[in-house]
Amino acid sequence: xxxxxxxxxxxxxxxxxxxxxxxxxxxxxxxxxxxxxxxxxxxxxxxxxxxxxxxxxxxxxxxxxxxxxxxxxxxxxxxxxxxxxxxxxxxxxxxxxxxxxxxxxxxxxxxxxxxxxxxxxxxxxxxxxxxxxxxxxxxxxxxxxxxxxxxxxxxxxxxxxxxxxxxxxxxxxxxxxxxxxxxxxxxxxxxxxxxxxxxxxxxxxxxxxxxxxxxxxxxxxxxxxxxxxxxxxxxxxxxxxxxxxxxxxxxxxxxxxxxxxxxxxxxxxxxxxxxxxxxxxxxxxxx
Amino acid sequence: xxxxxxxxxxxxxxxxxxxxxxxxxxxxxxxxxxxxxxxxxxxxxxxxxxxxxxxxxxxxxxxxxxxxxxxxxxxxxxxxxxxxxxxxxxxxxxxxxxxxxxxxxxxxxxxxxxxxxxxxxxxxxxxxxxxxxxxxxxxxxxxxxxxxxxxxxxxxxxxxxxxxxxxxxxxxxxxxxxxxxxxxxxxxxxxxxxxxxxxxxxxxxxxxxxxxxxxxxxxxxxxxxxxxxxxxxxxxxxxxxxxxxxxxxxxxxxxxxxxxxxxxxxxxxxxxxxxxxxxxxxxxxxxxxxxxxxxxxxxxxxxxxxxxxxxxxxxxxxxxxxxxxxxxxxxxxxxxxxxxxxxxxxxxxxxxxxxx
Numbered sequence: 339x340x341x342x343x344x345x346x347x348x349x350x351x352x353x354x355x356x357x358x359x360x361x362x363x364x365x366x367x368x369x370x371x372x373x374x375x376x377x378x379x380x381x382x383x384x385x386x387x388x389x390x391x392x393x394x395x396x397x398x399x400x401x402x403x404x405x406x407x408x409x410x411x412x413x414x415x416x417x418x419x420x421x422x423x424x425x426x427x428x429x430x431x432x433x434x435x436x437x438x439x440x441x442x443x444x445x446x447x448x449x450x451x452x453x454x455x456x457x458x459x460x461x462x463x464x465x466x467x468x469x470x471x472x473x474x475x476x477x478x479x480x481x482x483x484x485x486x487x488x489x490x491x492x493x494x495x496x497x498x499x500x501x502x503x504x505x506x507x508x509x510x511x512x513x514x515x516x517x518x519x520x521x522x523x524x525x526x527x528x529x530x531x532x533x534x535x536x537x538x539x540x541x542x543x544x545x546x547x548x549x550x551x552x553x554x555x556x557x558x559x560x561x562x563x564x565x566x567x568x569x570x571x572x573x574x575x576x577x578x579x580x581x582x583x584x585x586x587x588x589x590x591x592x593x594x595x596x597x598x599x600x601x602x603x604x605x606x607x608x609x610x611x612x613x614x615x616x617x618x619x620x621x622x623x624x625x
Numbered sequence: 626x627x628x629x630x631x632x633x634x635x636x637x638x639x640x641x642x643x644x645x646x647x648x649x650x651x652x653x654x655x656x657x658x659x660x661x662x663x664x665x666x667x668x669x670x671x672x673x674x675x676x677x678x679x680x681x682x683x684x685x686x687x688x689x690x691x692x693x694x695x696x697x698x699x700x701x702x703x704x705x706x707x708x709x710x711x712x713x714x715x716x717x718x719x720x721x722x723x724x725x726x727x728x729x730x731x732x733x734x735x736x737x738x739x740x741x742x743x744x745x746x747x748x749x750x751x752x753x754x755x756x757x758x759x760x761x762x763x764x765x766x767x768x769x770x771x772x773x774x775x776x777x778x779x780x781x782x783x784x785x786x787x788x789x790x791x792x793x794x795x796x797x798x799x800x801x802x803x804x805x806x807x808x809x810x811x812x813x814x815x816x817x818x819x820x821x822x823x824x825x826x827x828x829x830x831x832x833x834x835x836x837x838x839x840x841x842x843x844x845x846x847x848x849x850x851x852x853x854x855x856x857x858x859x860x861x862x863x864x865x866x867x868x869x870x871x872x873x874x875x876x877x878x879x880x881x882x883x884x885x886x887x888x889x890x891x892x893x894x895x896x897x898x899x900x901x902x903x904x905x906x907x908x909x910x911x912x913x914x915x916x917x918x919x920x921x922x923x924x925x926x927x928x929x930x931x932x933x934x935x936x937x938x939x940x941x942x943x944x945x946x947x948x949x950x951x952x953x954x955x956x957x958x959x960x961x962x963x964x965x966x967x968x969x970x971x972x973x974x975x976x977x978x979x980x981x
Contacts, residue, residue, distance in 0.1 A: 372749035374697070423947055429748045433695050434903055434946045441896055441939035445932035557891065561760060564753045568746070602764040605757055609742060612754075616745040 343473050344594045345587055350475070352586025353483030354548070356579040357541035358563035359570075360489050361534035363578045366567070368510045368530045369425060374436040377560030378443040379535065383409050383542035384551050385451055388458050398458050402543040406536050413535030418528040425527070440556065447553035458546035482544040486582065489537055490575045496533070497575070506530060558601075565608040571618025580619060584611070634974065638830060638967045646965045657815050661798065661808040669804075669811045673879060675921050676814035680821050680872045681894065682901040682913035684865040687825055690908035691834075692861040693841045698755025699869050700895050701739065701762045702732040704888035706870030707877035708766050714784050716771060721780070721788050725813070725874040732870020735762070736863050744855065744862075756891075763889035777884025785878060810879040817875065821868055822966075826910060828864075829968045837861065892935065900942045906952025910966040915954045 362376050373379075383405060390401035420439075424431035466477040497503040505526050508516040513523045545551055545559070566585050570577030585604045592603020611619065661669055681699065688694040709731030713724035739758050746754040767775040785791065785806045795805035828834050839847035840854045848854060873894075877883050887893070897920065905916020920938075927934040949956055958964055 366749075370749075372753065374752070420943075420947070429693070430689065430695060430907065431946055431950060433749055433752055434899065435943050437697065437896070437899060438903075438939040438943040438946065441892075442936050442943070445936040445939065448932040449936065557756075561753065561757055564750070565757065568750065598768065602761065605761045605764070608757060609761070612742055612745055 340473070344590050346473060346475065347479070348587030348590035349583050350479035350483045350586070351590060352566075352579075352583030353479070353486035354541070354544055354582070355562050355566045355585045356486040356582030357482070357489060357537065357544065358559050359566035359578045359582055360486070360493060360575065361537040361541070362560075362563045363567045363570075363573075363575060364493060364537070365531055365534045367573045368506050369527050371421065371425065371432050372436070372564075373421075373531075374433060374560065375440040375443055375556075376538070376563060377558065378440045378447075378556030379409075379413075380538050380542045380545060380559050381551060381553060381556045382443055382447065383535070383539045384458070384546040385447055385456075385553075387539075387543055387546055388456055391458055398460050398543060398547055401458075402539055405539050405542075409535040409539040410532040413538075414528045414532040417531035418524060421531065422524050422527055440560075444553055444556055451553060453552055453554070455550040455552040456546070457550050458543070460547040464547065478544070478548055482548065485540055485544065486579060489540060490579050493533075493537070493575050502529065562604065565604065568618055569608060569611045571621030574618075574620045577618060577620035636970050637973045638970055643964075643967060646963075650965070654815075654819060658812065661794075661811060666800075666804045666807060669807050671921070673807065673811045673814050675917055676811070676818045677872050677876050678897065678901060678920070679913055679917045680814070680818050681869060681898045682905075682917055683818075683821050683825055683910070684869045684872075685895075685898045686902045686907060686910075686913050687828075687861055688865050690902065690912075691829065691837050691841060692858050694858060694862060695749075695752045696755040697752045697891070697895055697899075698743075698757070698759035699865070699898065700889045700891060700893075701755070701759035702736065702866045702869035703873030703876070703894040704759070704766065704885070705735050705762055706732040706873035707883055707888045708769075708772065709870070710874035710877060711772055711778065711780065711883050714780055715778065721785055721878045722790075722813075725871060725878060728874025729867050729871035732873070733863060733867040735870075736866030739866075740859055740862050744859065759889055759891075763885050766889075767885040773884070775885060777882065777887070779883075780878075780881040785881060788878075807879065810875060813875055817868075817871060822910060824864075826966050826968070829910075833857065833860070834968065835970075896935070897938075900938050902952075903942045903945055904952060906954035906956075906958075908951070909954055909958070909964075910968075911958070911964070912952050912954045915957075916952070919953065 358377075358380060362373065365371055365373055386405045386408065387398060387401045390396050390404055391398055394401070396404065416439075420435065421432065424435050460478065463477055463481075467474045468477060468480065469475075495503075497506060505516065505521050508519070509521060509523045509526045516526075517523055562585060566581035567578055568581070569584050570579070570581030584607055588607035589600050589604040592606075593600035595603075657672075660672065664672075681703070685696065685699055688696050688699075706728035708728075710721070710724040710728035713719040713727045714721050719727065739755075743751055743754040743758060766772070772778050786802045788806065788809060790809050791802065791805045794800070794808050795802055798805070798808065800808070829837070836847065836852040836857050839850070839852055840857055844854050873888070877888065901916035901920045902913050903916070904919055905914065906912030923938065924934070927937060930937075945952060951959070
């Protein structure tokens with residue numbers, strides 16, 4: 339077994355988990371909302387891309403570009419019409435509504451697409467690889483990782499360098515005072531969820547092209563995303579990337595020892611971090 | 626519990642219709658025990674399902690509705706209790722009845738380290754934390770080759786037939802062994818449901834219950850009055866784990882076949898349970914009872930539609946949470962003022978010296 343190879347594959351897999359997690363991190367950072375349907379929305383986006391690829395014959399990357407505004411709109415409307423009603427001091431309504439949403443999306447997809455596992459074909463890219471010394475790196479995993487870094491950079495730019503980001507931070511800190519300054523928090527929240535859904539679309543592109551997926555996979559993606567966010571520390575996008583990488587490395591190392599231990603190893607890494615650093619490795623937010 | 630405010634006043638939890646409610650509950654309990662004497666086996670099995678779901682729902686409601694602990698990982702205790710029962714029966718040759726107790730205790734033991742981890746997570750993250758723990762337990766037990774690993778195993782044939790009471794029931798009611806096993810399981814589920822509801826009711830009327838409600842409504846204010854939120858919540862979490870484990874073990878004595886995917890199923894042991902509580906009315910003892918009845922009716926009407934049925938349940942749950950967050954019972958109770966299990970303390974003119 340080649341350890342360097344295993345760890346590099348793990349880091350690249352971590353890019354995928356960071357993509358799963360970045361949207362969750364953004365939404366939680368701004369409105370303290372944990373969307374239990376996050377994983378199912380990733381799978382929903384993957385089916386949307388699959389539909390565009392199979393019916394219009396689009397290249398998966400073009401299909402993802404078409405899906406981006408659609409998913410933004412879905413996220414915006416979902417937040418504005420449904421989830422905004424649940425926000426408040428009580429944590430029950432948002433959790434139970436998004437849990438219900440998770441069940442609805444999962445079973446809606448089962449009804450529409452059956453339980454068969456699918457894959458989005460990316461042509462020759464699927465098997466392409468780059469040789470770096472003795473290690474061969476798959477082009478798709480590398481693209482996934484680079485996309486994850488790009489998404490994290492973009493989210494940081496939006497969050498800290500734009501007026502939208504200023505509104506995000508202001509609403510997050512104190513939404514009633516932000517309201518006095520003319521910021522309409524309902525719209526800010528809707529925009530944030532819309533952006534999170536665009537990140538979800540990018541994640542789903544790689545989810546769908548790298549491996550098979552089916553309607554029941556959402557909850558597991560939610561759990562990986564959640565673990566990456568907690569490992570990284572709440573409120574830090576770079577921390578989320580680091581958390582994704584730790585999850586990815588833990589899983590590939592676990593799988594290298596015994597294939598049955600892959601998922602378990604990721605969970606154990608998460609529990610260890612929770613044990614040693616309950617607030618994550620790079621916490622920013624106070625809560 | 627009676628607080629003496631002054632000699633002329635007393636604190637009571639009785640409401641209009643409390644005597645009627647007590648009579649009603651007594652009738653239901655007597656009818657429940659008598660059912661196997663005249664009902665066919667299918668009815669007994671359905672009632673067993675309803676009662677076990679009711680106990681799971683009461684436990685989840687105790688956590689979420691009273692302690693503010695929204696767990697999406699109670700399947701960890703259902704599955705662990707069931708697996709501990711299987712291990713005790715299959716590997717140690719223990720009697721299934723005793724093994725059910727072992728199952729409950731095993732879940733209680735598991736809940737201690739679990740609480741240690743998940744209580745580090747606040748609010749919403751607590752929910753997913755419990756889910757992660759359930760996954761870890763499921764994946765770990767799937768490695769246990771002696772109990773069939775990932776594919777699962779069955780109870781040794783005859784194990785449930787030799788359970789105490791089964792032969793007696795078979796002779797008494799002139800039924801075959803498997804049916805007698807179902808009847809014994811049903812009576813156990815009935816006892817478990819009555820004891821669980823009774824204990825939760827007692828807990829909520831006690832000083833600890835008042836503390837629990839105080840912590841849920843305002844953590845800081847409760848702390849300033851000397852209620853320790855962590856201790857209160859941990860206690861509730863452990864109790865819920867114990868009862869959930871007992872229920873899981875009992876369910877799998879009746880099923881007699883186990884696999885990690887079934888025993889740790891999120892839809893079966895968590896999604897259904899959450900919908901039962903939300904539809905019936907979260908934060909009341911009556912809510913899960915109403916919810917489980919509605920759930921059973923819906924399942925009989927719509928189960929043939931498979932995933933559409935779950936989709937419908939999900940939508941119903943969302944709509945109720947958005948527009949009637951107190952659930953069906955909550956709407957009914959606020960309109961009628963009727964409470965079967967009153968826990969709200971009210972000031973009343975003292976008429977006698979009765980303590981309750």
